[in-house]
Amino acid sequence: MTPILAGKILWVLTVVGWYVIRYPFERRARRNRVARTRRGVPETIRMLISLSGLGILPGLYVATGFPRGADYSPSWLQIGLGLLVMIGALALFRLTHKALGKMWSVSLDIRERHELVTTGIYRRLRHPMYSAFWMMALAQTLLIPNLVAGLAGLVGFGILFFSRIGPEERMMEETFGAAYRAYCERTARVLPGIY
Ligand code: SAH
Numbered sequence: 001m002t003p004i005l006a007g008k009i010l011w012v013l014t015v016v017g018w019y020v021i022r023y024p025f026e027r028r029a030r031r032n033r034v035a036r037t038r039r040g041v042p043e044t045i046r047m048l049i050s051l052s053g054l055g056i057l058p059g060l061y062v063a064t065g066f067p068r069g070a071d072y073s074p075s076w077l078q079i080g081l082g083l084l085v086m087i088g089a090l091a092l093f094r095l096t097h098k099a100l101g102k103m104w105s106v107s108l109d110i111r112e113r114h115e116l117v118t119t120g121i122y123r124r125l126r127h128p129m130y131s132a133f134w135m136m137a138l139a140q141t142l143l144i145p146n147l148v149a150g151l152a153g154l155v156g157f158g159i160l161f162f163s164r165i166g167p168e169e170r171m172m173e174e175t176f177g178a179a180y181r182a183y184c185e186r187t188a189r190v191l192p193g194i195y
Pocket of ligand 1: 096100103104105106107108109110111115116117118122126127128129130131168
C-alpha cells in the first residue's frame, strides 16, 4: 500500500461516511414541510461550485488520475493527519445533524414549526456544520495528493461559505428576530472564540 492509494481510499470513505450520516436526516426532514425558502439562482450556483470542489473534481482524480500534472508524493504523516481531520469532521458533522434534527436542510429553508436550535453543538457556534465542512475540505487537501483536486474543496466550499453566510443569517434574523440577534452575540460562527 502506498500513501497515495491510502489517501484515495480514505477520501472515498469520507464521502461514504458523509452520506451515511446525512441520509436519515434528509429523509426525516422531508416530512417537515418548507414554509419559506431562500433558494434561487445564486444559491444553486454556489451549491454547484461547492459540489464540484468537494465531490466532482476529487472524484474525477480518484477515478482517472486527472489532472496528472498537479500530482505530488505525500508522506505517511500527511495521510495520517488527513485521517485524524477526517474523523473529527465526520464526528462533528454527525453532532450537527443530531442537534438540528427536523430543522435540517441542504439549502436555505425555513420549515413549518421551525425552531431556533441553540443547544448541543449549537450552544457556542452558530455554523458548526460549516466548521465540519471546512474540516472535510482540509482532510481532502491532506488526503488527495494533487494540488488541483486536493485544494478544490477549500476553494469550492470557501465560495459557498462566504457567499451564503450573509443571506443565511439574514433569513434567520427575519424569522427569529431578537432571539437570533441575542444568539449571534453569544456565539462565534465556525471557530469558538475566534470567528
Ligand atoms: N449554518 C448551519 C446550518 C446549515 S444547514 C451550520 O453550519 O450548522 C442550513 C439550514 O439550517 C437552514 O435551512 C437553516 O434554516 C437551518 N439552521 C441554521 N442554523 C439553525 C439554528 N440555529 N436553528 C435552527 N435551524 C437552523
